[in-house]
Amino acid sequence: MGKFKSKNFFRAIIKNIPIILLFVSVLNEFDFNYLGLSYFSFDFPFILIFYWSLIKNESLGYGFIFIAGMINDVVVGLPIGISSMSYLFICVFASYLRNITLRPSLIKDWIFFLFTIFFIKSLMHLLLVLFFSFELNYIILITNLFFTFLMYYFLSHLFRLYSKIAFGNLYD
Amino acid sequence: METSRDDFIIAIRSAFLQKGNKQRFSLIGLIFFSILILTLEKFNFKAIDYLKISLKEIVYRSAFIVSAPENFIFKTYSNIESHFNIYKKYEDTKAELKELKAQKSIDPFVVAENKKLKKLVNNYFIDSNAIIAKVLIDKKSPFFRSVIINKGSKNYIKLGMVVLDNNYLVGKIVEVNYMTSRVLLLSDLNSKIPVIIEPGSIQSILSGTGKNHGVLQYLKENYPSENKSIVYTSGSGGLFKPGIPIGVLNSLEIEDKSIINFFSNFSQLEFVEIQSFNKEEY
Numbered sequence: 001m002g003k004f005k006s007k008n009f010f011r012a013i014i015k016n017i018p019i020i021l022l023f024v025s026v027l028n029e030f031d032f033n034y035l036g037l038s039y040f041s042f043d044f045p046f047i048l049i050f051y052w053s054l055i056k057n058e059s060l061g062y063g064f065i066f067i068a069g070m071i072n073d074v075v076v077g078l079p080i081g082i083s084s085m086s087y088l089f090i091c092v093f094a095s096y097l098r099n100i101t102l103r104p105s106l107i108k109d110w111i112f113f114l115f116t117i118f119f120i121k122s123l124m125h126l127l128l129v130l131f132f133s134f135e136l137n138y139i140i141l142i143t144n145l146f147f148t149f150l151m152y153y154f155l156s157h158l159f160r161l162y163s164k165i166a167f168g169n170l171y172d
Numbered sequence: 173m174e175t176s177r178d179d180f181i182i183a184i185r186s187a188f189l190q191k192g193n194k195q196r197f198s199l200i201g202l203i204f205f206s207i208l209i210l211t212l213e214k215f216n217f218k219a220i221d222y223l224k225i226s227l228k229e230i231v232y233r234s235a236f237i238v239s240a241p242e243n244f245i246f247k248t249y250s251n252i253e254s255h256f257n258i259y260k261k262y263e264d265t266k267a268e269l270k271e272l273k274a275q276k277s278i279d280p281f282v283v284a285e286n287k288k289l290k291k292l293v294n295n296y297f298i299d300s301n302a303i304i305a306k307v308l309i310d311k312k313s314p315f316f317r318s319v320i321i322n323k324g325s326k327n328y329i330k331l332g333m334v335v336l337d338n339n340y341l342v343g344k345i346v347e348v349n350y351m352t353s354r355v356l357l358l359s360d361l362n363s364k365i366p367v368i369i370e371p372g373s374i375q376s377i378l379s380g381t382g383k384n385h386g387v388l389q390y391l392k393e394n395y396p397s398e399n400k401s402i403v404y405t406s407g408s409g410g411l412f413k414p415g416i417p418i419g420v421l422n423s424l425e426i427e428d429k430s431i432i433n434f435f436s437n438f439s440q441l442e443f444v445e446i447q448s449f450n451k452e453e454y
Contacts, residue, residue: 027231027238066202074231075309077316077347077354080224081209088203095199100179131214135361137382 014166018052018059018159026072026083041140042147043117045072047155049087050113053094055163062091079132086120093120106156114149121145225349232320232352236308250440303327303446308352310441317360317382318343319441324351329446334412336445340435341365341405341416345446357438358386358418366408367418369401378403378418378432384439386419387429403432413449 013020025044045068052060069084076083093116097109125141128134212220254261305321323329325348333345335355343363347354356363363380367388376388388403401421407414422431 024238027235028242062199062202066206069206070227071231074224074227075235077318079210079213080220080227081206081213084206085203085210088199088206091199092203099182127210131210137361140382 016059017162017166018048018056019061019064022048022060022064022068023071026068026075040147041144042151043144044151044155045083045087046090046117046120046148047113047152048159049090050094050116050152051156051159053091054098054109055159056167057095057098062088065091078128082124082127086124089120089123090116106153109156110149110153113152117145117148228349229351232308232349235320236322239309301448303329305329305353305444305446307441307444310439317357317363317380317438318346319355319357319438319444321353321355321444321446322351323446324349324353326350329353330448332411334416334447334449336416336447337436337441339417341412341418342434342436342438342441342444344411355444358434359384359438364389365412365418366406367403368406368414369403369421371401375406375408384434385422386432386434388432389429391430413447 022045025048049060049065065087066084069082069087070080072078072083072087073080093112097112101108121141125136129136209220209223213224303323305323305327307319308322309320321335329345329348331345331348334341335343335345341358343355343357343360345353346356358365358378358380359382360380361382363378363386365378367376367378368374369376369388374391376391378386379389380386403418403421405412405414405416405418417435419432419434422433
């Protein structure tokens with residue numbers, strides 16, 4: 001009985017890895033920059049949310065994404081609600097792409113992801129500068145956008161591998 | 173043409189309104205809710221302040237626990253790295269110690285002379301109260317260079333208090349919660365501090381760059397600067413006590429602005445000292 005329960009628990013953990021990763025990443029704010037490379041940073045939650053909203057919509061609940069955004073705002077020190085809004089907009093873009101896609105292709109998703117993050121980050125920075133009088137370093141923000149775009153390709157391969165292990169089939 | 177426009181509208185509407193099989197909340201509802209929160213925050217709505225304070229207390233503690241494994245790996249890596257550099261560090265320290273020993277013999281005379289001169293000009297001494305705090309979160313973000321510490325209003329922390337690391341200035345308190353506070357680091361873009369460059373007593377403003385160094389602003393052209401000049405707080409504006417060491421002038425310049433290398437390494441902060449300064453008349 002105990003063995004059965006622990007097996008179910010393990011399975012539940014495996015199946016909920018995207019949501020666990022989302023919360024760990026917003027609480028931890030990790031940037032994977034252990035070598036201290038200047039300008040290197042990327043938005044892991046953006047990649048995670050876009051990928052899973054596109055491929056397996058139900059693996060990240062909108063409510064959880066909203067809460068994760070609020071946590072991110074608190075950790076980073078941004079006005080409450082701005083990350084939630086941008087994360088939910090990512091879901092809108094991903095959902096739109098899912099609706100219009102007949103034959104999924106990683107390269108097309110990747111290009112669309114660039115357009116998505118460009119639009120969302122521009123909106124986010126515009127709000128921060130115009131309404132909340134933030135002073136931002138645009139070089140850091142542009143390199144962050146560029147690395148977020150680059151990392152999507154690599155991380156999507158990793159997520160695809162995980163998806164095959166956890167769910168068997170990728171597109172359902 | 174008309175059909176493709178219809179398809180676009182249908183896809184957009186579906187993206188916003190379709191809840192999906194296992195989604196409990198509608199996307200458009202949550203987007204409107206986050207916009208509402210943002211708007212209320214912009215107008216300093218009281219309920220949002222309470223929501224923020226409660227969220228911060230929970231999130232800062234949770235973030236500290238969640239960051240523990242990553243912090244452990246990072247610390248282990250830097251420990252190993254420092255073990256490899258130990259011989260070079262030993263040689264540097266030996267040379268520095270020799271210099272400091274020579275300097276030390278002059279110090280008591282300088283301190284006594286300073287006190288005597290202050291009495292002459294009828295100045296005041298500054299009495300300080302220090303609180304030691306542990307750094308809970310020190311994650312870099314593209315927006316902010318700040319750290320979260322484990323002391324808040326419960327420990328008499330107030331806005332604007334000075335934060336030091338081994339007597340070097342690292343920043344000031346910009347947000348106080350009940351059990352935690354946020355320190356805005358000198359490297360943040362929004363940090364502007366009145367400073368004095370010695371030798372020469374040149375007044376300037378030190379501004380953060382978002383990177384690991386600061387730049388001097390509003391300096392006269394061709395000011396008589398020396399490489400390795402030390403930058404201290406000037407005390408102008410009454411925000412900081414004068415004479416807190418900040419960093420050293422670098423010979424390089426970016427866009428005609430002098431670079432300051434901070435004495436303290438902001439990515440290695442573990443414990444910091446928070447000080448409030450009171451003028452002590454005599």
